[in-house]
Amino acid sequence: MDSTQLKAVQDKLTAALVQVSRNVNQLASEDLNFHRASSGDFTESIDEQSERILALTSKVLQIAVGETGKSAPTLEDEDSIEDNWRDVVDVIDSILERADACLDEFTGVIKKLSPSEEEQAPLVKKAPKFPTIYDYGPSKIPKPQLLFDRKVDNSTAELFRPLLKVKPNAITPLEDCLKTQDIDGKEGYPTPYESEIRASKYPKSVYEQSPPIDYLPFESTTATFVDTLDGVKEMLKELKQVKEIAIDLEHHDVHSYAGLVSLMQISTREKDWVVDTLKPWREELQILNEVFTDPKILKVLHGSFMDIIWLQRDLGLYVVGMFDTFHAANALGYPKRSLKFLLQKFVNFEADKRYQMADWRIRPLPSGMFDYARSDTHYLLFVYDHLRNELIQASTPDGNLIDQVNERSQNAALQRYERPVYDEAHGQGQGGWYDMLCRNSGILSKEQFAVFKAAHKWRDEVARAEDEGVQCVFPKHVLFRLAQTMPLDMGVLLRTLSPMTPITKARADDLLDVIKEAKIAGADGPEWRDVAPPLKTSKPLVTESKDEDFLIPERFKTTFFGEPLHMPSKQISPEHALAALKEAHRLAFPSPPVPTTVKEVRENLGIKTTPATPPTEQPAPALAPVEPEEKKVFTVKELGGPRKRKVTPVDQPTEDLLTLEPSDDDIYDEETEAKRRKMLRKEKKKAKKAAKVQAESTPFDYGAADSVLNSSSAQTSEALPKKKKTFDPYKKALEAPSGVRKLKRDESGKSLTFRK
Structure with missing residues (x-):
């Protein structure tokens, strides 16, 4: 194959990869855990295919690292993929780089040397791939902060003091700006250029179109x-x-x-x-x-x-x-x-x-x-x-x-920098544990919650001491793994932390002691959902927005559509806080008003209703004088009670009532006739239902049924009598219980969903 045929091969390979990607995405969207529980055969098939794919993947990785001399990871189960993910990525990167180089040589972008030229060509080292922020391992670049004139201080013992030495274009002198003040209920240094920013005027060119x-x-x-x-x-x-x-x-x-x-x-x-x-x-x-x-x-x-x-x-x-x-x-x-x-x-x-x-x-x-x-x-x-x-x-x-x-x-x-303070009790603030737990779907027991908090705090302290990001100590998923397993010996801890960073490896003994103490203390501790976030009293309850004419509670400060709601300074009474929040939500998420009562819904739909009048107590009628039996005159309507109630005769069958013709003494109108017709329809429906129940209770006559074995294949559904039952010998077999479902161990951060 020459370079001119590469395009056709490339298109064919791309189409195959696209189809594979579609199939993978389709499988990922299905609820396999639900199907596992519904069929034992399906469970065995899935497990067999999973083992086959893992074995093939392991062989591919071993073949890929054959020329490099490195050892490829062996994928035994799903957990081993996550544990060895970094090694898998490195192997894939090497495959892609070699494929890219081969394609360049094949298409002529890079001229391939002849054997004699290769012997004479000097050895040129390939430029290394530039590091990215995803390199969470040991830093390959010396830390420049170690050479700074002002050493890095990550502690919270002192307030952050502005670094200004000279203040050009000043309105307020620098000496007045370097004094601590009460800012939002806490002591701190103000923004040195606050007066200058508020007093500044934009150039005229900003307001002119050009x-x-x-x-x-x-x-x-x-x-x-x-x-x-x-x-x-x-x-x-x-x-x-x-x-x-x-x-x-x-x-x-x-x-x-x-x-x-x-x-x-x-x-x-x-x-x-x-x-x-x-x-x-x-x-x-x-x-x-x-x-x-x-x-x-x-x-x-x-x-x-x-x-x-x-x-x-x-x-x-x-x-x-x-x-x-x-x-x-x-x-x-x-x-x-x-x-x-x-x-x-x-x-x-x-x-x-x-x-x-x-x-x-x-x-x-x-x-x-x-x-x-x-x-x-x-x-x-x-x-x-x-x-x-x-x-x-x-x-x-x-x-x-x-x-x-x-x-x-x-x-x-006008923003002002403050040192990040670790909130151990409530987990609030930058890098706190509360938001992390709220976003995770796993459920932690009391002991696991205590271990999670202790490991989270330990990670923050180590990161401050080493001036490293917290993810360089160990990432978030390892933190949850520690909370779930709660290792109490060094072997389990090392397996849980795998792959382990050098920072954590040097302090493994200290981390193990922290976990042991936290587990003991957590037996009588609170559940994590019982630890509510504190109400921020250091800032005003609500603040005035500069963009809209409404007020927003400070504790509901959030970000809508990529832009934070503005919160400056004005306080209001607590009874207006809820109304202010509703107004802020309405302006941030424009939506039609939602009716709150049934009356509003009926008015929106155009349904007219007559107001219901409360029932009034009627005075007891006076007792009429008793007349002799032969002289008493009455009508059917008088014996029927109120006009809106159904008539229930006592001495006359329902069929006779339905066929009753009005007499001269009866009060007969269209409403009475409608009632009779309605009762007639009900009686017909009852009779039809009783006949159906009787037919279903009749035992099936197997002797008169058509033969299943000798039935004609040409007979179609149209030739069969309507609603005639046919014998299904496999009906009972389909109602048999399914096989025993495979027990799947719980994993943090995962849950099962069931679809209809």
């Missing part, structure tokens, strides 16, 4: 990589000469407890910079506050919610005069608000997805990652021009969208 300024071609321009303090000062001189800049950050939070700002991208209309923020002198970047806090220079960011926190936490930088394109896209009602969507919409540019999860601590920075980081700000000012014009066009005299976006951007810039 044609978008074209960006420079990405291919013909280059960005400057700034990794020296002199380079930062040169960049600062150029930034002071412009009116608008675009800013973005790249963050790493796997091999760091709090996270690290790894790169900062800054762009003007003519130039791009990529600043290395992992240098030991990184806090010297505070000189950029001369531009970042200048209200005359517009700062354009996208999704600045976390960028503002990271800038003040790591670099001591604050932003005054910010325009967030995320809030602009939200105000315009775009279906998506991501930067990727905006770049595709206005620039028709799509960034390389390979670098979305890259480890941005890599130095020197690969060219692909450098271009990816640069693209985030290179087009952002051009996108801002389009959004500004659309906001002006969509504004009305009663609602200026530009002011709305500016106000939301200011609220984002």
